[in-house]
Amino acid sequence: METVYRLNLGLRTASRVLLRLGEFHAAAFSELHKRARRLDWARFLRPGQAVAVRVTCHQSRLYHSAAVGRELAKAIGQGLGGEVSLQKFDPQAEGPLPALVLARLVDDQCTISLDTSGELLHRRGYRLASAKAPLRETLAAGLLLASGWDGTSPLLDPFCGSGTIPIEAALIARGLPPGRSRRFAFMDWPDFDPALWQSLLEQSAAARRAEIPPILASDRDAGAIQMAQANAARAGVAGDIQFTCQAVSAVEPPPGPGWVVTNPPYGLRVSGGKDLRNLYAQFGKVLRLKCPGWHAAVLCSDPSLIAQMGHQAAASFDTSLGLVNGGVPVRLAIGRLRF
Ligand SMILES: C[S@@+](CC[C@H](N)C(=O)[O-])C[C@H]1O[C@@H](n2cnc3c(N)ncnc32)[C@H](O)[C@@H]1O
Structure with missing residues (x-):
């Protein structure tokens, strides 16, 4: 048990x-x-x-x-x-x-x-507010793990929406278990042992890491940032993430190299009639000018948008992982920016 x-x-x-x-x-x-x-x-x-x-x-x-x-x-x-x-x-x-x-x-x-779980495990209990096209919490954690992020280097999500990636990042960096504030099916079993559960919660709280790296999250939508901050507060990591309402072009990364792990709009669920090609070109330029030598993991359904990030950025992605997001096949492009 x-x-x-x-x-x-x-x-x-x-x-x-x-x-x-x-x-x-x-x-x-x-x-x-x-x-x-x-x-x-x-x-x-x-x-x-x-x-x-x-x-x-x-x-x-x-x-x-x-x-x-x-x-x-x-x-x-x-x-x-x-x-x-x-x-x-x-x-x-x-x-x-x-x-x-x-x-x-x-x-x-x-x-x-x-x-033994009841509600699916992506329902951590912290995300009551969600902006457009939120990622499942389990997928956000998966992107971070697949990106190779070490949990001690800076992390940046310039398209953070409701904050799922930076919140999962803060939980990973602190070493906090994602299920600490929700119920599970096993809690209704006749042989549930509340004392054992309590001792596991206490052990995990005691193992909370004191030092964590800068985690920066931004989005140009003020409503999304408000939701992300409320979600982070419920997850108990509000103080661990620097939220800013700004466009990707205004991002100022901390001294690195660190990791950019993000889920930019890709047309199917978030398009808003905007020119996605320009957005990816701008994102590529930000990476080139401000994040040389950083690692990047970008979730996107359309490889031609990754190509819009510019030849050098696109060539830096040496791994492409097939995933499914909300029933849509997507790919996570992973690499170290070679400029
Ligand atoms: C696919 S959503 C991200 C969802 C997020 N991962 C979550 O779990 O909620 C893409 C986000 O990019 C933001 N966005 C679109 N264009 C932007 C720009 N030029 N600069 C910054 N953010 C932008 C949108 O407001 C939206 O919140």
């Missing part, structure tokens, strides 16, 4: 943590029911509880996923000595989420897992 708590508390890029409860042969509903009922449900669920069951079936005699889900709900209820109420798992719905059980049938072999 300590591992379950630690993973949910500390993982920066995972979406959820599943606990494997069992794996068994199930080629008929009776077999599925008998085996599933015997799993140790009482540690995690209570009779009468709302449960959602998500089922996938591949090359198995039990192929009707909804029927498998209903049978599993019956088996779970009987395993608990009562019944459970079968519900849909809808993270957008009002009110508490049902417990989520996942079943996967492949070649008549059934694997049962329980979601």
